[in-house]
Structures are given as structure tokens and as C-alpha cells.
Amino acid sequence: MKKIIYLLTLVFTFASCKKETKSTTTEMIDKQQSPKFAIVIHGGAGTILKENMSSETEQEYKEKLEEAIRVGHDILKNGGSSLDAVTKSISVLENSPLFNAGKGAVFTNSGTNEHDASIMDGNTLNAGASAGTTTVKNPINLARSVMDKSPHVMLSGKGAEDFAKKQRLEIVDPSYFYTQPRYESLQRIKESEKTELDHDNKTAFYDPSIRDSKFGTVGCVALDQSGNLAAGTSTGGMTNKRWGRIGDSPIIGAGTYANNNTCAVSSTGWGEYFIRAVVAHDISALMEYKGLSLEAAAKEVIQKKLPKLGGNGGIIAVDKNGNMVMEFNTAGMFRATMNSLGEVFVGMYKE
Structure with a gap:
């Protein structure tokens, strides 16, 4: 027994x-x-110093950044695409007067608001962009439509607006984009100009009082549960810009780039230099051809290569493994990250 x-x-x-x-x-x-997924957003880089920011204004920025990133994160958490997350998060920032994109766009020399935007799919390398629009409420939606519903990559001006109408995107009167603080910034810059710009004279753009008029942009990068990367960027451009000037934001490879083999990048800074350095693609190329990590590639481009040309600004990026980077060589950058664990970070200054 x-x-x-x-x-x-x-x-x-x-x-x-x-x-x-x-x-x-x-x-x-x-x-x-x-599932592993991640999302990063930015709201522009420049001389963002705590001593120049009231506690109320600082709180406004932090709340809007967190709102925007949570919108995209919810999409990713529920199995949505990185493209949808990028589009929706950027739309939140475009609808806020706090950032130089959409509602908060800066004014051109002629007193108008002209918008540029782009988006890229890391899975297919398809991309869409728009430049110089004045009536499309959310330029990132137009860039997405160009990518999804046209054979082209970039449309501009009136043609882009006609396309937006055919796609039934929301069209607004140009007065929608008017904000008093941005208009006052234009007036101050005009007063600071000592001489008219021509091809031999760039004095006004180098005036220290307007050095940060080049840095306002919003952007988002994301990795979804399917392993697909996406990046998007939207901007009102440079305060007091003339002659139909277009910066890096709608330029694929400069302001925006995404490739499932490497990373997704969105840029913010002095666009002319980001175009010359092909910043977003260069970071991806350093990873693909030299085997650098995302962090190392970003530092190489933003802290070494870009300053050698005379450029300032920053980037946000996420790689195919969900590693996130926010690299900038200015005093600050509005930014936020959120991972698959729901951990959120919101920053403004160079901590």
C-alpha cells in the first residue's frame, strides 16, 4: 500500500x-x-529656454505634445498602421496654434501662410508631399492623399489645392490660419531688416533677432506591430520667406524618410542645410551601408556633418527594432516619445 x-x-x-x-x-x-511598437513626435527646434517660457505656456506645450502622441499611440496599440498613427498625430499638432504648421503657421513676406508637408511608407518606400498650399486645413492629409491616390510624389500650389478638393479634404479660407503672435513676429522681422534682400544680400536671414524663424516644424515617426515604419513632417516654413521658398519638410530624403530596413526620420531645422545634407536619408544610409546604430548615425549627422555646413536643428527617429532617438544641436526641441509599454516622455529643453 x-x-x-x-x-x-x-x-x-x-x-x-x-x-x-x-x-x-x-x-x-x-x-x-x-508586439513591439513605438512613436516619437517633435514640434520644432531652436532657442527653447526655460527662462524664456512662462509656466503656463510650458504646460500648454507639454499637454498638446502628450495629446498628440497619445492619439498615435492608441492607433498603434490597437493594431493600426504606422502611417495612420503618423497622420493623426501630426493633424493634432497642425490644429494647434502653438506650432508652426497648419493653424500656427508663420507668415510669408507678403502676409500669407504657405504650408508644406510630406509622408513616407517604410514598407513600400512610397511617399507623398505637398508644397505652397494656402487653403488645405491639414497639409499632412494632403501629403497622404498624394501618396495613396496619385501617381506622383509631390504637388504644389494651386494644383495641389485642386487635387485636395477632388479628394474631398477639408478646405478653409486662408484667414483660418491667421494668429496674432505669428503676425506680430512678421512685423518685428520686417522692422529689423535694414536692406532689401536680393541674390547678393542675405542680411535679413542672418539677423540674430530672427535666427529661430527657420526652425518651426512638426513631425512624427512610428513603428507599428506589423514591423512597418512611417515618417511625416509638416510646416509653415520660414517667417518672412519670399519668392515661393520651400524648405526641407516636403523633400523626401531631407525632411522625411522611412525604410523598414533601417529607420524612420523627421527633421526640423534650417531647411536649406537639411536639403543640402539630405539629412533624413543620410541617417538611414549610415545604418544600412556602415552598420551604425540609429543613435550613432543620428549623432554623426546632427552633431558633426550638419554643423560643418552651418546648419542647426534636429531630428526624431525610430528604427526597425523600436529604438527611439531625439537628436538636436540647438538649445531645445519640443518632443515626446511613447513605447509599447505605454511609457511616455515629454521634453522641451536640452536636459
Whole structure:
């Protein structure tokens, strides 16, 4: 009898151990297979200093950045695409007067608001962009439509607006984009000009009082649960810009780039230099051809290569493994990150 009880005890113990081992193994597999996704946004870089920011204004920026990134994060968490997350997060920033994009766009020399935007799919390398529009409420939606519903990559001006109407995007009167602080900035810059600009005279753009008029942009990069990367950028451009000037924001490879093999990047800074340095693509290329990590590639471009040309600004990026980077060589950059664990970071200054 004792022998039988002993044998039964052994069988029960073995079964219990096996069940526990199976349970533990299943838990480990579940953890290993848990979906990884990430999202990063920026709201522009420049001389963003705590001493120049009231506590109320600082709180406004932080709340809007967190609102924008949570919109995109919710999409990713629920299995949505990185393209949708990027589009929706940027739309939130475009609808806020706090940032130089959409509603908060700066004024051109002629007193208008002209918008540029772009988006790129890291899975297909398809891309869309628009430049110089004045009536499309959310330029990032236009860039997305150009990518999804046209054979082209970039449309500009009236043609882009005609296309937007055919796609039934929201069209507004140009007065929608008017904000008093941006208009006053234009007036101050005009007063600071000592001489008219021509091809031989760039004095006004180098005036220290307007050095940060070049840096306002919003952007977003994301990795979704399917492993697809996407990047998008939107801007009102440079305060007091003339002659239909277009910066890097709608330029694929300069202001925006995404490739599932490497990373997704959105830029913010002095656009002329980001175009010359092909900043967004250069970071991806350093990863692909030299085997650099995202962090190392971003530092190489933003802290070394770009300043050698005379450029300032920053980038946000996420790689195919969900590693996130926010690299800038200015005093500050409005930015936020959120990972698959729901951990959120919001920053403004160079901490």
C-alpha cells in the first residue's frame, strides 16, 4: 500500500512540475512574442529656454505634445498602421496654434501662410508631399492623399489645392490660419531688416533677432506591430520667406524618410542645410551601408556633418527594432516619445 501511495505521489508531483514548466514556458513565449511598437513626435527646434517660457505656456506645450502622441499611440496599440498613427498625430499638432504648421503657421513676406508637408511608407518606400498650399486645413492629409491616390510624389500650389478638393479634404479660407503672435513676429522681422534682400544680400536671414524663424516644424515617426515604419513632417516654413521658398519638410530624403530596413526620420531645422545634407536619408544610409546604430548615425549627422555646413536643428527617429532617438544641436526641441509599454516622455529643453 505504501508503495502504491509513493508511486501516486511521484506521478502527481511530475504532473504538477510539467504543468508549471509548461505554464512558465508559455509565459516566456508570450513575452517574446508581445508586439513591439513605438512613436516619437517633435514640434520644432531652436532657442527653447526655460527662462524664456512662462509656466503656463510650458504646460500648454507639454499637454498638446502628450495629446498628440497619445492619439498615435492608441492607433498603434490597437493594431493600426504606422502611417495612420503618423497622420493623426501630426493633424493634432497642425490644429494647434502653438506650432508652426497648419493653424500656427508663420507668415510669408507678403502676409500669407504657405504650408508644406510630406509622408513616407517604410514598407513600400512610397511617399507623398505637398508644397505652397494656402487653403488645405491639414497639409499632412494632403501629403497622404498624394501618396495613396496619385501617381506622383509631390504637388504644389494651386494644383495641389485642386487635387485636395477632388479628394474631398477639408478646405478653409486662408484667414483660418491667421494668429496674432505669428503676425506680430512678421512685423518685428520686417522692422529689423535694414536692406532689401536680393541674390547678393542675405542680411535679413542672418539677423540674430530672427535666427529661430527657420526652425518651426512638426513631425512624427512610428513603428507599428506589423514591423512597418512611417515618417511625416509638416510646416509653415520660414517667417518672412519670399519668392515661393520651400524648405526641407516636403523633400523626401531631407525632411522625411522611412525604410523598414533601417529607420524612420523627421527633421526640423534650417531647411536649406537639411536639403543640402539630405539629412533624413543620410541617417538611414549610415545604418544600412556602415552598420551604425540609429543613435550613432543620428549623432554623426546632427552633431558633426550638419554643423560643418552651418546648419542647426534636429531630428526624431525610430528604427526597425523600436529604438527611439531625439537628436538636436540647438538649445531645445519640443518632443515626446511613447513605447509599447505605454511609457511616455515629454521634453522641451536640452536636459
